[in-house]
Every structure is written in C-alpha cells, then in structure tokens.
Amino acid sequence: MSCIAANLEENKECGKETLLPQKDEPAKHSSVVAAHYNHLEEKGLKERLNSPIYYLRNFNNWVKSVLIQEYTDKIREKDYGRSLRVLDICCGKGGDLSKWQKARVEHVVFADIADVSVQQCEKRYEDLRSRCGRLFSAEFIAADCSKEPLRDKYRDPSIKFDIASCQFGLHYSFESLPQAKRMLTNISECLKPGGYFFGTIPDAYEIVSRAKKAPNGDFGNRIYNIKLLFDVEKGYPLFGGKYDFHLEGVVDCPEFLVNFKLFTKLAAEYGLELVYKARFADFFKDHSEKYRQLLQKIVCFESYPAPPGKELVAEEAEYEHAKQFWQSKENKTERDRIGTMSTSEWEVATVYMAFAFKKLKNTWDEKGKPVYTKSKQEGQSNKN
Numbered sequence: 306m307s308c309i310a311a312n313l314e315e316n317k318e319c320g321k322e323t324l325l326p327q328k329d330e331p332a333k334h335s336s337v338v339a340a341h342y343n344h345l346e347e348k349g350l351k352e353r354l355n356s357p358i359y360y361l362r363n364f365n366n367w368v369k370s371v372l373i374q375e376y377t378d379k380i381r382e383k384d385y386g387r388s389l390r391v392l393d394i395c396c397g398k399g400g401d402l403s404k405w406q407k408a409r410v411e412h413v414v415f416a417d418i419a420d421v422s423v424q425q426c427e428k429r430y431e432d433l434r435s436r437c438g439r440l441f442s443a444e445f446i447a448a449d450c451s452k453e454p455l456r457d458k459y460r461d462p463s464i465k466f467d468i469a470s471c472q473f474g475l476h477y478s479f480e481s482l483p484q485a486k487r488m489l490t491n492i493s494e495c496l497k498p499g500g501y502f503f504g505t506i507p508d509a510y511e512i513v514s515r516a517k518k519a520p521n522g523d524f525g526n527r528i529y530n531i532k533l534l535f536d537v538e539k540g541y542p543l544f545g546g547k548y549d550f551h552l553e554g555v556v557d558c559p560e561f562l563v564n565f566k567l568f569t570k571l572a573a574e575y576g577l578e579l580v581y582k583a584r585f586a587d588f589f590k591d592h593s594e595k596y597r598q599l600l601q602k603i604v605c606f607e608s609y610p611a612p613p614g615k616e617l618v619a620e621e622a623e624y625e626h627a628k629q630f631w632q633s634k635e636n637k638t639e640r641d642r643i644g645t646m647s648t649s650e651w652e653v654a655t656v657y658m659a660f661a662f663k664k665l666k667n668t669w670d671e672k673g674k675p676v677y678t679k680s681k682q683e684g685q686s687n688k689n
C-alpha cells in the first residue's frame with residue numbers, strides 16, 4: 306500500500322479524517338513566519354562549514370538542483386532553445402539563484418512573505434549579476450502568497466511561466482483551505498499548459514508516524530525537534546494541523562501538515578496533474594546515479610572514517626551504519642573512505658519529500674470555467 310493510502314486508511318479506520326475548526330487568527334501565524342525568516346541571519350562561509358547541518362543543507366540543495374535540472378530538461382526536450390520563465394514562490398533569500406543561472410533560464414519572479422528576505426534575495430541577485438555580467442532578468446515581490454493575488458504584482462500580468470518552484474514553503478499555506486487555494490491559484494494561473502510545478506515539503510505521513518511513537522507527539526534529535534500542536538485524540542486536521550518545527554539555526558516556527566492525497570486532489574482543480582513524488586530517501590535512490598558528480602561537487606556526504614586531521618561532525622555513535630559497511634568492505638586500504646551522513650542529519654533529511662506536477666491543457670465550459678484534459682501518462686512516475 307502506498308504511504309499516502311496507508312495514512313488515509315489509518316485515519317479512516319478511526320473515523321478521524323476531520324476538518325477541525327481553527328482557533329487561532331490565521332494572520333498571526335503569517336506574521337510569526339515572516340518575522341522568523343526576516344530575522345534569520347545570513348551565515349558566513351566559515352559558519353556554514355562548521356554547521357552541524359552542513360551535509361544536510363548540501364543534500365537539500367542537491368535535491369533542489371536535481372528537480373530544477375530534470376524539469377528544465379524535460380521542457381527543452383520538447384522545445385530546444387525555448388526561453389524559460391520561472392516563478393520561484395516562497396523564495397526566501399534566493400537560495401536557488403545560482404541554480405536558475407545554471408539552468409540558463411531567461412526570467413525569474415521571486416516572491417516571499419518575508420520582505421527582508423526578498424531584499425536580501427534582490428541584493429544577492431545584483432551581486433551575482435555584477436560578478437558574471439550576463440544573468441537572467443528578475444523581479445522581486447514581497448507578499449503573502451497564501452492571501453494575495455500575485456498576478457497584479459507582476460511587471461507583465463499576462464506573463465506565462467514554464468516553471469513554478471516552491472521549495473520548503475508550500476506547507477505554510479496549509480493553515481486553511483482558502484490559503485492553500487490562493488497559493489495554488491498563484492502557482493497555477495500563469496503556468497503554461499505543459500509547464501511544471503515542483504517543490505519540496507515535510508512529509509506529513511512521516512511526521513505523524515514518528516509522532517505516534519513519541520510521548521506527547523514530541524520527537525527529534527540533537528539538531529531538530531517537532532512537536533504536534535493539536536490534540537491527536539480528536540483526529541488529524543486536513544488544514545491547520547499545526548506543529549512546531551525547530552531545526553538548528555534555520556527554522557523555528559509553526560508549520561502545517563500537508564495531507565498529500567488532499568493536496569493532489571486540490572491541485573487537480575487547478576489543472577495540475579501529479580507526475581512524480583518521492584520521499585527524500587527514494588529521491589536519492591531515483592537520482593543518485595545520474596547526478597553522482599553533483600553529489601560530490603556540492604559535498605553532500607561526510608567522509609568516513611574521518612580523514613587525518615579532521616573530525617566527524619557528530620559523535621562516533623552516529624556512524625554505526627557507516628562503520629559496519631566500512632568494516633565489511635574487502636581489500637580496503639588506509640586511505641579508503643566512504644560517503645555518509647550522521648544519523649541525526651539523515652533523520653531530518655528523511656522528514657522531507659519532493660513532488661512534481663504538470664499543468665494540463667484546458668478548454669472552457671459554458672460558464673467560462675476551465676475544463677482540464679488528463680494527459681497521457683509520463684514515463685517517470687513514482688506516484689504511489
């Protein structure tokens with residue numbers, strides 16, 4: 306049974322798939338999220354290198370790079386030389402700027418609720434442009450994308466995007482149905498038929514499974530902690546399933562569970578058809594062969610045993626898996642190393658999942674509403 310089916314099955318068995326009333330003011334959460342991200346300090350290179358989540362961050366960047374590469378390639382396979390326009394929604398400080406540059410896109414609209422982050426994104430864009438001379442054109446929008454229409458804010462409201470990317474941000478809009486809908490409207494309304502919407506989110510099924518095994522729905526390790534903030538006895542809300550997420554030096558604010566099956570159904574109303582989904586562990590299996598060089602280039606894994614003069618990021622006990630594997634290797638030399646991640650970092654990585662949707666072609670009904678035509682299935686579709 307697929308993980309999502311299992312999740313819903315579980316909820317249904319207890320008759321617990323419910324839409325609970327929202328007690329808190331939605332506006333309050335948005336400002337908490339915006340304030341949190343606005344106050345996040347930009348880390349220097351030295352600090353980043355010494356971070357306890359150095360490899361996790363690099364791995365997350367690898368996932369995003371692969372998604373960008375895969376789907377820009379897919380579009381170009383059909384139309385080589387096409388100039389690509391992108392919506393980077395929930396862009397933060399522009400963590401994907403150089404990925405868009407490498408993908409040779411033509412124009413990117415960056416949007417985020419945190420105005421200070423958007424300013425930093427613009428500054429990083431200008432710096433990159435002055436360093437490399439030629440760069441895609443860009444526009445920067447500070448807006449709550451789960452409440453405000455973005456279209457009126459574009460320089461050209463008739464713009465058509467080839468790609469919409471939402472990395473580690475969509476779950477904030479699952480506070481309520483109207484917010485999720487507004488977010489999906491913003492994502493889909495200017496996306497061309499045949500264009501792709503892809504992203505990364507925490508996997509609600511994984512969070513709920515881990516919470517069920519933990520006292521008070523509170524679990525984590527030395528670098529992350531998640532605490533469910535609703536009464537599981539009363540069921541799992543489809544929207545507003547709030548939890549506190551703390552991740553060492555990066556995130557420390559309330560987030561919302563995304564019931565993936567519901568998300569897929571909702572997305573279908575906006576002409577978005579699921580073409581790929583995978584937890585990060587499976588994403589790695591699906592793409593590590595093809596993108597092995599990139600894994601090495603952006604240093605996603607730690608060398609085990611630690612090379613001379615270097616220390617492991619975590620205690621030796623967090624490398625038991627690597628130790629066993631290394632010991633079982635035959636004909637190894639003193640210099641041999643394997644690539645791995647501390648158990649704490651991998652536990653965080655495997656909270657997340659990646660997804661991709663394709664925008665369908667549509668006709669119009671007599672009331673002027675779009676009617677979407679299901680496409681023929683794509684080759685690559687890990688959709689279970």
Ligand SMILES: C[S@@+](CC[C@H](N)C(=O)[O-])C[C@H]1O[C@@H](n2cnc3c(N)ncnc32)[C@H](O)[C@@H]1O
Pocket residue numbers: 335338339342394395396397398399400401416417418419422448449450451452471472473474477478556
């Ligand atoms: C974990 S950060 C990810 C940033 C960036 N996408 C990346 O991968 O580096 C999540 C971002 O979502 C933004 N965000 C949260 N809720 C939002 C909303 N309602 N509208 C727009 N942006 C939002 C936050 O301000 C934050 O910058």
